[in-house]
Each structure stands twice: as structure tokens, then as C-alpha cells.
Amino acid sequence: SQQGEEDPQALSIQEGENATMNCSYKTSINNLQWYRQNSGRGLVHLILIRSNEREKHSGRLRVTLDTSKKSSSLLITASRAADTASYFCATWGLTGGGNKLTFGTGTQLKVEL
Amino acid sequence: EPEVTQTPSHQVTQMGQEVILRCVPISNHLYFYWYRQILGQKVEFLVSFYNNEISEKSEIFDDQFSVERPDGSNFTLKIRSTKLEDSAMYFCASRKRFATGDRINYGYTFGSGTRLTVV
Numbered sequence: 343s344q345q346g347e348e349d350p351q352a353l354s355i356q357e358g359e360n361a362t363m364n365c366s367y368k369t370s371i372n373n374l375q376w377y378r379q380n381s382g383r384g385l386v387h388l389i390l391i392r393s394n395e396r397e398k399h400s401g402r403l404r405v406t407l408d409t410s411k412k413s414s415s416l417l418i419t420a421s422r423a424a425d426t427a428s429y430f431c432a433t434w435g436l437t438g439g440g441n442k443l444t445f446g447t448g449t450q451l452k453v454e455l
Numbered sequence: 456e457p458e459v460t461q462t463p464s465h466q467v468t469q470m471g472q473e474v475i476l477r478c479v480p481i482s483n484h485l486y487f488y489w490y491r492q493i494l495g496q497k498v499e500f501l502v503s504f505y506n507n508e509i510s511e512k513s514e515i516f517d518d519q520f521s522v523e524r525p526d527g528s529n530f531t532l533k534i535r536s537t538k539l540e541d542s543a544m545y546f547c548a549s550r551k552r553f554a555t556g557d558r559i560n561y562g563y564t565f566g567s568g569t570r571l572t573v574v
Contacts, residue, residue, distance in 0.1 A: 443488075
């Protein structure tokens with residue numbers, strides 16, 4: 343698998359439900375970031391979790407990181423229609439990855455009323 | 456909140472023509488990046504720029520591509536002779552520098568992108 347692969351590729355839920363997206367990566371990282379992209383628009387930084395952190399919260403977002411499994415999850419609680427977007431994880435490399443952010447394939451989230 | 460500004464938002468160009476995509480990063484940021492996203496595909500790294508020089512570039516960033524920071528505020532991406540496969544959304548990004556041992560990591564701030572269509 344490639345660096346930064348999200349699953350599921352697409353997720354459809356009802357408003358008010360929780361949405362969980364997962365990300366797996368291959369190399370060592372300094373931090374992992376989640377971004378949101380509305381259709382045809384730019385990338386918005388949501389949250390960053392460092393390699394020595396296991397969980398982080400920001401509003402309705404909860405991110406976990408398991409470096410032993412090289413995986414992360416993004417939980418959006420009490421989802422709203424406005425949360426409909428694509429969500430990408432991105433890893434910032436410690437070694438080998440260089441000074442760049444490497445994006446995953448993304449999860450398309452659709453929140454229906 | 457400070458923003459990264461990209462212009463134009465949409466550019467259509469003939470194959471073989473040169474294009475320059477412009478970006479104004481956040482003023483106190485020191486690292487600058489270009490990424491691209493072909494429609495329906497993942498966001499791909501093109502190049503990073505620091506201290507007035509390229510610090511890393513991907514395989515995509517061949518001799519047809521160049522970057523410049525001509526005046527201390529603008530950051531440009533030039534494609535010398537565009538191909539059909541260069542059609543994509545191009546994103547500029549910047550971030551603060553964090554020193555070794557700094558306990559704060561900063562996310563990137565992305566611009567809203569330039570949609571380049573090569574016909």
C-alpha cells in the first residue's frame with residue numbers, strides 16, 4: 343500500500359451520526375495531519391498529532407495515532423451536512439520522507455440530512 | 456486569519472504554452488511548497504522551497520517546471536511548455552519554521568488553488 347492510505351474510500355452517514363476514517367502509512371513520521379477538502383476547493387488543515395502523542399481533540403474532532411501499527415483515525419462526532427467533504431491524512435516524514443507532507447488517497451464523506 | 460493567496464483561480468492554456476502560477480504565502484512563513492491534484496486523484500508533492508532555493512522536488516518536477524521567489528513575497532511556479540497531462544489543480548502552501556527541539560509543530564496553510572486546464 344502507498345504512504346497514507348485512507349479507508350473507507352467513501353462514507354455516507356446520517357446527520358448526527360459519528361464518522362470514523364482511518365489512515366495507514368508506511369514510513370516513520372514526525373507528525374500526522376488531517377486535512378479537509380470541499381469539492382473543487384483548497385485544503386484546510388484540521389488537526390496535527392505528533393508521533394509521541396496518542397490522542398488529540400479539537401472541537402468535534404478526535405484523532406488517534408498508533409505508531410506501532412502505523413495508523414491513525416479521525417472521528418467526527420455529531421456530524422452535520424456541512425461536514426460533507428473529502429478528508430485526507432498526510433504524514434510529515436522523520437527520515438526518508440524529507441521535508442514534505444505526503445498525502446493519502448482520501449475518504450469522501452457524505453452527511454445526509 | 457492569515458491566508459495563502461493564489462492567482463489566478465482558473466487558467467486555460469494551449470498545449471506548449473508557458474504558464475506562471477502565482478502565490479503569496481503568509482508573511483512570516485519560511486517554507487513554501489507546490490502540490491498538485493489531478494481531478495479525482497490524490498494530492499501530490501511537487502517541490503519545497505526554503506532560503507531561496509529548492510530543498511526537495513519530486514519526480515513530477517522535471518525540467519519543464521521551475522519556482523521562484525522573485526521579490527520576497529510572491530512565490531511562483533512556472534511550467535515552460537504545458538502538456539495535456541499538466542491539467543490539474545495546483546496548490547501552494549507555506550508553513551512556519553520550527554527549530555530543532557521545538558515542541559510545536561505547525562500544519563501547512565494551503566491556498567485555494569489554481570485550476571489549470573491545458574487544451
